Amino acid sequence: MKTTLATIFALSLALAPAALAHHSQSEYDSRKKVEVEGTVSKVEWKSPHAWIHVDVTNDKGEKVNWHFELPSPNTLMRRGWTRDSLKIGDRIKVTSSPARNFPDIGIATSIKDAQGKAFFTGVTEIYEPEAESKSAK
Amino acid sequence: MKSLLSATILLVLATPAVGRAQWLKYPTPGIPRLADGKPNLKAPPPRLPDGKPDFQGMWFANVPSRDNCRTGDCIQEERMAREQINIGTRLQGGLPYTDWSREQMKERRANGGREDPHTYCMPPNYPRAWTLPQYQRIVQTPSMMVVLHEFNDAYREIYLDGRPLPENPNPTWNGYSTGRWEGDTLVIETNGIRDDMWLDIQGSPITESARVTEKLRRINFGIMQVEITVNDPKAYTKPWTVTVEMAIQVDTQMLGEICIDNEQDVKLYKK
Numbered sequence: 328m329k330t331t332l333a334t335i336f337a338l339s340l341a342l343a344p345a346a347l348a349h350h351s352q353s354e355y356d357s358r359k360k361v362e363v364e365g366t367v368s369k370v371e372w373k374s375p376h377a378w379i380h381v382d383v384t385n386d387k388g389e390k391v392n393w394h395f396e397l398p399s400p401n402t403l404m405r406r407g408w409t410r411d412s413l414k415i416g417d418r419i420k421v422t423s424s425p426a427r428n429f430p431d432i433g434i435a436t437s438i439k440d441a442q443g444k445a446f447f448t449g450v451t452e453i454y455e456p457e458a459e460s461k462s463a464k
Numbered sequence: 465m466k467s468l469l470s471a472t473i474l475l476v477l478a479t480p481a482v483g484r485a486q487w488l489k490y491p492t493p494g495i496p497r498l499a500d501g502k503p504n505l506k507a508p509p510p511r512l513p514d515g516k517p518d519f520q521g522m523w524f525a526n527v528p529s530r531d532n533c534r535t536g537d538c539i540q541e542e543r544m545a546r547e548q549i550n551i552g553t554r555l556q557g558g559l560p561y562t563d564w565s566r567e568q569m570k571e572r573r574a575n576g577g578r579e580d581p582h583t584y585c586m587p588p589n590y591p592r593a594w595t596l597p598q599y600q601r602i603v604q605t606p607s608m609m610v611v612l613h614e615f616n617d618a619y620r621e622i623y624l625d626g627r628p629l630p631e632n633p634n635p636t637w638n639g640y641s642t643g644r645w646e647g648d649t650l651v652i653e654t655n656g657i658r659d660d661m662w663l664d665i666q667g668s669p670i671t672e673s674a675r676v677t678e679k680l681r682r683i684n685f686g687i688m689q690v691e692i693t694v695n696d697p698k699a700y701t702k703p704w705t706v707t708v709e710m711a712i713q714v715d716t717q718m719l720g721e722i723c724i725d726n727e728q729d730v731k732l733y734k735k
Contacts, residue, residue, distance in 0.1 A: 351576050354732040373725045373726035374721040374725045378726070378728065396728070400719075401598070401721055404719065
């Protein structure tokens with residue numbers, strides 16, 4: 328299964344997952360997954376995308392503030408989230424695809440609470456290009 | 465106290481906010497329903513008092529929700545029309561690009577779509593706007609159809625009063641649209657589209673030379689077909705036609721989405 332996944336990821340081209348409301352997501356590297364655990368320091372519940380900021384202590388013991396992009400508040404509300412679903416001080420684990428050109432920024436693909444229970448973010452994991460599009464030869 | 469708080473947060477996260485947030489779950493009055501109260505999506509298309517099909521309501525691309533379990537944890541995928549990425553995805557052989565437009569598209573795709581006007585919060589432009597992942601609401605009178613779009617709280621006018629298309633109009637994001645009835649099909653003609661707009665995320669162009677025909681058919685209460693024909697000799701070697709199916713959205717509301725409010729992705733494309 329892992330190999331298959333790796334193959335799928337390897338096949339992904341520059342035009343990466345495209346499920347979000349207003350951009351192609353190619354600024355994120357969908358082949359990579361970063362998981363961090365920390366404390367919510369700020370929630371931005373605004374269009375076109377919600378963002379959460381999380382204080383994380385890295386391997387060196389340094390405090391790093393990570394920034395995670397989520398779908399639009401509208402999409403999240405239609406999934407049952409509210410602007411109060413995540414609050415400052417909440418302890419969470421976030422899995423994300425990291426930004427290609429900036430540190431400590433990612434697009435969240437999974438958020439879990441301190442007990443490890445996962446909540447969807449609504450972000451499609453990956454866009455599998457349609458075989459270079461037959462028309463694009 | 466802390467564990468009680470965590471438990472509360474857990475509960476809030478796990479439980480849909482039924483009946484809480486605005487009118488997200490508020491029943492739409494006056495629609496056909498089944499005995500159990502659910503909307504009767506197979507009911508006949510509603511009609512206006514003048515007998516014409518009534519397209520009014522909120523619409524979203526007819527894409528089912530599905531779970532993505534590839535990573536072990538199941539994540540509900542965001543619904544999106546396949547045409548959002550490549551508007552010609554269902555066309556045999558793909559879009560008939562001219563050499564110029566093929567090069568445009570390939571370069572834009574190679575750049576990951578980073579120059580997409582949509583990324584920069586520009587207005588939703590039809591016919592692309594049918595494929596975007598926001599709700600649209602059709603408001604219809606005998607002489608006018610208005611399509612409201614959640615993205616940037618945008619609107620589009622379609623005149624049904626018999627006026628001709630303008631000659632040499634000032635180009636705009638949605639151009640100029642008139643509609644006429646062919647039986648129960650509303651045929652919308654559009655010209656005056658701005659030059660070199662994008663039709664999809666991979667950057668298929670549409671130009672000022674385009675003439676677009678959209679045929680709206682309400683199949684039943686639940687489904688509307690939008691048959692889109694693009695005749696754009698600068699960008700395509702021949703006219704092409706695709707059909708986007710839209711699904712009615714009921715018992716909820718439009719939610720405004722002003723993109724520039726908190727746009728933060730453009731800077732991430734830069735190094």
